[in-house]
Amino acid sequence: MPAVEESYGVNKIVDNIGRLSPDLFTETRFQRDGVRLDDEALQNIIRFLLLTFRSATKSNLSGDDLVSRLEEGSGKWPKASLQVVQRLWTEQGALVHAQQEAQDMLSIGQLVDMQWKLGMAVSSDTCRSLNSPYVSLLLKIAEPSGQIRQRSFEMTVPQFQNFHKQFKEMAAVLETV
Incomplete structure (x- = not known):
């Protein structure tokens, strides 16, 4: 799985994700629904998920494989959050894959x-x-x-x-x- 800044750590990010209900995590309505995360925590969650989805794209992972790798990386994942990640990956994985292919075509040597x-x-x-x-x-x-x-x-x-x-x-x- 993607490397995240050591000073913050994957477990801290997963802890912050775990503070969110599955509905909040899906809709990203943190502040409006009373969950307070500082800007750094939010940026690290977003960065982690982007890197995770890009890595899953490059490895051509299914939703089940992605969840398994996430569980291997940190045992702190709440089951509901993993279900949200799996659902998002199942619904949006093809779009992420298409964006990655377009970016690869546009990158130059x-x-x-x-x-x-x-x-x-x-x-x-x-x-x-x-x-x-x-x-x-x-x-x-x-x-x-x-x-x-x-x-x-x-x-x-x-x-x-x-x-x-x-x-x-x-x-x-x-x-x-």
């Missing part, structure tokens, strides 16, 4: 290495314009999943000069941040 070389085509069966220089680029990108991917492509010299100019402009902007 980090450029790890870039190699380039200048070449000249001297013979080809399919290309008419020979004896013109080109630049071949090899990019190594660390994906958010941790996997390293390589991408290669070729450009004409003017295209590469424009690419280089844009990289310099990006570097100048990043230095001001």
